[in-house]
Amino acid sequence: MNILIFFVILLVLVIVHEFGHFFVAKRFGIRVDEFGFGFPPKLFGIKKGETEYTFNALPIGGFVKIFGENPNEENTNGPDAARSFVNKARYKQALVLFAGVFANFLLAWLLFSFSLMSGLPSSAGSEPEGSVLKDVHLVVLSVMPDSPAEKGGLRSGDKIISLKSGGDTLTDPNPDTIKSFIVSHGFKELEVNYLGTDDKAMIANIIPSKGSDEKPAIGINMDEIGRAKFSFFRSFYEGMRLNLIITKETAKGLYTLIIEAVKGNGSLDSVTGPVGLVKVVGDAYQFGFAYLLSFAGLISANLAIINLFPFPALDGGRLLFLLIEKIKGSRMNVRAVNMANTIGFALLIFLMLLVTYHDVVRLF
Numbered sequence: 001m002n003i004l005i006f007f008v009i010l011l012v013l014v015i016v017h018e019f020g021h022f023f024v025a026k027r028f029g030i031r032v033d034e035f036g037f038g039f040p041p042k043l044f045g046i047k048k049g050e051t052e053y054t055f056n057a058l059p060i061g062g063f064v065k066i067f068g069e070n071p072n073e074e075n076t077n078g079p080d081a082a083r084s085f086v087n088k089a090r091y092k093q094a095l096v097l098f099a100g101v102f103a104n105f106l107l108a109w110l111l112f113s114f115s116l117m118s119g120l121p122s123s124a125g126s127e128p129e130g131s132v133l134k135d136v137h138l139v140v141l142s143v144m145p146d147s148p149a150e151k152g153g154l155r156s157g158d159k160i161i162s163l164k165s166g167g168d169t170l171t172d173p174n175p176d177t178i179k180s181f182i183v184s185h186g187f188k189e190l191e192v193n194y195l196g197t198d199d200k201a202m203i204a205n206i207i208p209s210k211g212s213d214e215k216p217a218i219g220i221n222m223d224e225i226g227r228a229k230f231s232f233f234r235s236f237y238e239g240m241r242l243n244l245i246i247t248k249e250t251a252k253g254l255y256t257l258i259i260e261a262v263k264g265n266g267s268l269d270s271v272t273g274p275v276g277l278v279k280v281v282g283d284a285y286q287f288g289f290a291y292l293l294s295f296a297g298l299i300s301a302n303l304a305i306i307n308l309f310p311f312p313a314l315d316g317g318r319l320l321f322l323l324i325e326k327i328k329g330s331r332m333n334v335r336a337v338n339m340a341n342t343i344g345f346a347l348l349i350f351l352m353l354l355v356t357y358h359d360v361v362r363l364f
Helices: 002-027 073-077 090-116 148-152 177-182 233-261 274-286 291-306 315-328 334-363
Strands: 032-048 051-066 120-123 132-143 160-166 168-172 190-195 199-204 220-229
Touching: 002 032, 002 051, 002 090, 002 274, 002 291, 090 120, 090 220, 090 233, 090 291, 090 315, 120 291, 132 148, 148 199, 160 177, 168 177, 168 315, 233 291, 274 291, 291 315, 315 334
Parallel strands: none
Antiparallel strands: 032 051, 120 220, 132 160, 132 220, 160 168, 160 190, 190 199
């Protein structure tokens, strides 16, 4: 299930990115030969106008084939050269290249906004200003190893409903009342009524042991957690604010990673590839749909920043070549540009394989 969710998210994010290129290219009268869903081998295609919409076997993204994006004799001087990407004004080429990044930025904004509208987990008393906290529960944040709570079956994410000991019952508990209730009943058995992570009602019978302060304790950290929701219009404002913050932090993180790598201090420990993301997507899904939306928004914002990096084969690299052409007043050598993009693509594939291998190693 986690793998399926990951592929759906990846497909949507990449298709949105490619649609940005596709839409602006079409608006500028540039010929688009193919819009591919997934990567080859090709399963089937539908021709509409001059563009073929293909459906391919590998569901890991998508692509567009823009006429003249990789210059050659046909698209530079051929009969349809006027509709070639390479023969359009440089500002139009730049807008086509930037459109994919902008599409991911917009998608991240929408995903963050809808997640805030639906409600993200937040601690009572620490909810964002202007939000309304709903569905508040006392949630187990962590369980100490070999503690009475662990032996009794409590797990992180469980929601405590009530406690019983002897003839006394504690309802609507909070962290302070639970601690007082446990201490006041000493080392007598407690009946803990709670909801599991699947919201199934369950009971744990727990006998407290001595804590670090010699008082009775069951060995859990807990907090009152609810869903912080914003109004419809406020969600879009807060979603944009969150998007800008994450975009800024992502750019800073990428810059730091590159600088450390240049200094010889680079490490893959802070980098997560497809295998690692499958696990993270699964964890996000467990927290609810709103959390999954916000995580997808995070990936979309990351894709936008990474694609702007001035490296051959990425949108940022192609934008850099356009800037160089603008400064020098003429086109760069076609063979050199195509070779640089080919080498850049090969290096990106190698890096992806390396990160994926590192992800697999970390699993074991």
